[in-house]
Amino acid sequence: MDSLWPHLEKLLPRVQKPARYIGCEDGAVHPVPEPGQVSWLLVYPDTYEIGLPNQGLQILYEILNENPQAVAERSYAPWTDLDALMRSEGIPLFSVDTHRSAGSFDVVAFNLSAELTYTNLLNCIDLAGIPVRTEHRDGSHPLVLAGGHCTYNPEPLADFLDAVVLGDGEEVVTEITAVIADWRQSDPTGGSRHEVLRALAKVPGVYVPSMYHVAYDGPHLRSVTPRFADIPERVEKRTIADLADWPYPRRQLVPVTEVVHDRLNVEVFRGCTRGCRFCQAGMITRPVRERPADQVRQMIADGLRRTGYDEVALTSLSSADYSGIGEVVSDTVRSSSAGRPVSVALPSLRVDAFTVGVAAEIGRARRTGLTFAPEAGTWRMRQVINKLISDDDLYGAVESAYSQGWRRMKLYFLTGLPTETDEDTLGIAELARQCVALGRKHTKSASVTVSVGGFVPKPFTPFQWFGQNTVAELSRKIGLLKDDLRRSSGVQLKWHDPKATLVEGIVSRGDRRLGVVIEDVWRHGGLFQEWSEHFELGRWMDAMERHGLSPDWYVHRHRTEDEVLPWDHLSAGLHKDFLWQDWRDSLESVGLEDCRWTPCYDCGACTGYGIEHIVASAVPPAGGSQGTGQGIVTAPSPVAVPAAVPVVLGGSGR
Numbered sequence: 001m002d003s004l005w006p007h008l009e010k011l012l013p014r015v016q017k018p019a020r021y022i023g024c025e026d027g028a029v030h031p032v033p034e035p036g037q038v039s040w041l042l043v044y045p046d047t048y049e050i051g052l053p054n055q056g057l058q059i060l061y062e063i064l065n066e067n068p069q070a071v072a073e074r075s076y077a078p079w080t081d082l083d084a085l086m087r088s089e090g091i092p093l094f095s096v097d098t099h100r101s102a103g104s105f106d107v108v109a110f111n112l113s114a115e116l117t118y119t120n121l122l123n124c125i126d127l128a129g130i131p132v133r134t135e136h137r138d139g140s141h142p143l144v145l146a147g148g149h150c151t152y153n154p155e156p157l158a159d160f161l162d163a164v165v166l167g168d169g170e171e172v173v174t175e176i177t178a179v180i181a182d183w184r185q186s187d188p189t190g191g192s193r194h195e196v197l198r199a200l201a202k203v204p205g206v207y208v209p210s211m212y213h214v215a216y217d218g219p220h221l222r223s224v225t226p227r228f229a230d231i232p233e234r235v236e237k238r239t240i241a242d243l244a245d246w247p248y249p250r251r252q253l254v255p256v257t258e259v260v261h262d263r264l265n266v267e268v269f270r271g272c273t274r275g276c277r278f279c280q281a282g283m284i285t286r287p288v289r290e291r292p293a294d295q296v297r298q299m300i301a302d303g304l305r306r307t308g309y310d311e312v313a314l315t316s317l318s319s320a321d322y323s324g325i326g327e328v329v330s331d332t333v334r335s336s337s338a339g340r341p342v343s344v345a346l347p348s349l350r351v352d353a354f355t356v357g358v359a360a361e362i363g364r365a366r367r368t369g370l371t372f373a374p375e376a377g378t379w380r381m382r383q384v385i386n387k388l389i390s391d392d393d394l395y396g397a398v399e400s401a402y403s404q405g406w407r408r409m410k411l412y413f414l415t416g417l418p419t420e421t422d423e424d425t426l427g428i429a430e431l432a433r434q435c436v437a438l439g440r441k442h443t444k445s446a447s448v449t450v451s452v453g454g455f456v457p458k459p460f461t462p463f464q465w466f467g468q469n470t471v472a473e474l475s476r477k478i479g480l481l482k483d484d485l486r487r488s489s490g491v492q493l494k495w496h497d498p499k500a501t502l503v504e505g506i507v508s509r510g511d512r513r514l515g516v517v518i519e520d521v522w523r524h525g526g527l528f529q530e531w532s533e534h535f536e537l538g539r540w541m542d543a544m545e546r547h548g549l550s551p552d553w554y555v556h557r558h559r560t561e562d563e564v565l566p567w568d569h570l571s572a573g574l575h576k577d578f579l580w581q582d583w584r585d586s587l588e589s590v591g592l593e594d595c596r597w598t599p600c601y602d603c604g605a606c607t608g609y610g611i612e613h614i615v616a617s618a619v620p621p622a623g624g625s626q627g628t629g630q631g632i633v634t635a636p637s638p639v640a641v642p643a644a645v646p647v648v649l650g651g652s653g654r
């Protein structure tokens with residue numbers, strides 16, 4: 001296979017960050033595909049710095065390269081400077097491992113973690129020399145696949161993706177590889193693309209959009225139905241039963257340039273049952289599957305030894321819920337890497353677990369950035385979103401941190417939540433001021449950064465029926481906070497651009513008709529829409545108007561119970577009537593406790609698949625929910641409420 005390196009190397013002195021494109025990381029492989037092997041190019045459609053640490057991509061990279069039927073390489077979206085040079089010099093998208101052209105692979109598979117990367121996905125397909133629309137591809141082109149959390153509503157990308165994977169990828173990539181290998185063997189010219197797509201559509205967890213017919217009633221979706229009798233009516237997500245069987249990545253990549261989350265990452269569990277109603281990740285990854293503590297320790301020891309990192313992130317959606325968290329943190333901070341103490345980052349930690357003792361333990365090595373995510377400014381609002389923590393829980397955690405030497409921390413909030421009033425919004429400012437006041441008991445320089453994001457309702461959450469706040473309303477709420485915090489010393493306010501929140505809202509719950517809009521924005525130069533310097537709302541609004549689509553209809557309208565949703569033919573395991581009831585409960589401020597420790601609510605995630613939560617210990621972690629026996633917390637009963645809030649240490653985001 002020809003390497004494009006000699007051509008590419010000449011361009012690199014002319015771009016901002018050449019190290020993004022050279023590969024050569026510790027942990028990388030440089031496979032040469034044998035006849036009969038299926039070659040995968042795994043693409044993260046954003047920059048190397050954002051994409052390299054992605055654990056999902058790294059896990060599949062290793063699993064595929066261990067499969068004798070497959071080889072896998074990686075690629076990241078070239079920044080606009082290299083993109084322009086590649087186009088002018090006729091150089092296609094390439095892998096960073098062997099610098100082969102993307103078009104020479106059998107599969108080009110994207111990891112989709114954010115809706116605003118969709119135009120980059122189209123750009124990568126085009127740069128690879130592959131027709132952007134599935135209908136224009138033939139057997140000579142690679143199959144274009146996608147996985148990741150965004151694919152739970154893949155409809156806006158249905159015109160561009162040959163197949164989509166729902167849920168955990170560890171097992172299904174092997175099954176997909178076998179189908180493609182059979183296809184290549186039976187038809188080396190690749191003429192029967194339809195046949196391989198039809199075969200892929202029968203693999204559990206794989207959705208092939210072109211195998212489904214979409215019907216509308218005016219602006220409303222009427223149905224999405226299979227075109228053939230042997231294609232499933234509903235595609236269920238894949239779930240690996242036990243994380244212990246998948247100790248990956250075994251050889252985490254060590255980047256050659258600065259990246260986000262540049263540290264050893266060890267996943268301690270997958271899934272979350274806290275039931276935060278705004279959180280799509282928590283809903284779609286159920287049930288909880290913990291990694292055995294011994295395996296976590298082994299992965300940490302092996303990873304530190306191999307990489308030379310002196311920081312470990314114990315990753316999950318709520319790391320303090322991990323049964324063995326105390327021991328693992330303690331063992332880790334007492335270890336060393338190349339003679340240096342090891343620091344621990346807990347990307348999600350409940351405030352009740354962040355005691356003086358834990359703060360002291362973590363602070364033994366190095367005080368990394370500290371982030372708490374109370375999400376809402378008042379207890380009432382936190383009941384609506386089922387983030388059942390009291391103000392005192394937060395203050396306790398904050399004071400523990402300041403007392404152990406931290407001087408500043410971040411607080412994450414959402415605005416635009418269902419039923420939100422100005423009192424709730426201003427509660428954010430009040431919480432921040434109180435945190436600073438607590439800190440100043442310990443240090444004069446105590447400060448807090450408040451980061452506020454606009455709420456985007458996501459598919460497969462109880463809020464999927466909610467009409468998102470308008471740009472004007474989100475801007476007004478941010479203005480309220482700005483005014484209120486103007487004279488508050490020690491509080492810095494940051495916010496997410498409400499215009500970008502609007503576009504995220506359009507795409508998150510969009511249907512197939514949005515494909516032309518995404519393509520239009522891309523064709524008009526809309527790349528790297530996650531990056532504020534490249535985002536332009538006007539491009540999106542113009543494209544919506546050109547294609548006769550209304551942002552109001554897609555974003556700001558409340559949905560009714562009987563409305564057919566664009567993702568109803570897909571399944572994250574959750575019963576729709578459970579989600580609807582939870583939505584109604586939220587409006588009554590009725591909370592649900594963590595079902596790990598209470599009777600099951602039959603949301604469907606375990607019962608539907610015959611799998612169960614796996615916890616390393618039968619005893620809830622200290623401070624965790626003990627359960628009421630009924631599993632219901634009704635308002636107002638703050639005394640009975642479990643104290644929980646995620647904390648991010650080490651500056652990682654949600």
Ligand code: SF4
Nearest residue numbers: 595600601602603606
């Ligand atoms: S099926 Fe029951 S135990 Fe499993 S996640 Fe849903 S509510 Fe919890």
